[in-house]
Amino acid sequence: MFKNDSILGPCTQSELCFADTHDSDGSSSSSRQSLKNTAKWAASLENLLEDPEGVKRFREFLKKEFSEENVLFWLACEDFKKTQDKKQMQEKAKEIYTTFLSSKASSQVNVEGQSQLNEKILEEPHPLMFQKLQDQIFNLMKYDSYTRFLKSDLFLKHKRTEEEEEDLPDAQTAAKRASRIYNT
Template sequence: MFNRAVSRLSRKRPPSDIHGSDGSPSSSQQNPKSTAKWAASLENLLEDPEGVKRFREFLKKEFSEENVLFWLACEDFKKTQDKKQMQEKAKEIYMTFLSSKASSQVNVEGQSRLNEKILEEPHPLMFQKLQDQIFNLMKYDSYSRFLKSDLFLKHKRTEEEEEDAPDAQTAAKRASRIYNT
């Protein structure tokens, strides 16, 4: 269940806004490149499914992917309305990330670990303190390294090349039409 939720979260795409606020088609100059948004803040990165995917790739190489997976699981958990489903998700988060036997244990302060008894009466913000710790760990540690990583820089270069490519293709097509007529 957890893996499906993470997969769903990382695949979600925000609706494309193809028109500006005035109703005219928006240009690439009006919409900042995804890498520029990612570099602006960790929050922006985590709101973009492609950003989450790239950040996960980076964290996997650093052996700390569990941090972003925990953060995503907590975000999904906070949106859960059904009490029985909330109990199941809370237990899954606890067993996957917080238990001493967790398969993907996150590094949170010992005093902040939850007692298993709290899982019986879950509430949407029960993991908030721990989620904030992990967010800050990512923000002040992994995120800055991600922005300097080959993975990020390569994606940024590819994005810049793609942005330049349409102009070159259009000029080539115009030249082709001129010389082939």
């Protein structure tokens, strides 16, 4: 994780903040809210990255693979592109550079062309200044980590849980959820 989570913005319950809520079977109770998403996640990396729960699960997987910095960099770049205020853009550009791209970065990503970036260009940031590097990381994730994620126990467990929940009538599903939540 990087030193300043401000790059990702404030965390809401539907995003990345509820990692410690688990049911008696060890699965996250929050996954019940968006279970039908595993099919969307499997359709494309783009779909996965658009879903806060998908990002959370992908991050869990990447953390185990020691490559979480890739998705964090991609998310930081997405946030950066949405920044309008010049001063805020400068601050975020410097944070992205120091966290992911400098030779002393705490969560350095491995991309071609990062040596061409220096602190001088950070003085005049523009929304697409990291686009080429972000695209490299996206492709690295898409053709490497993402394919392994779809075969991982983490993903397959969520998919099985989704299928089991679909097979239960609504009343049973609610009772099962309540049972897990309250461990009765």
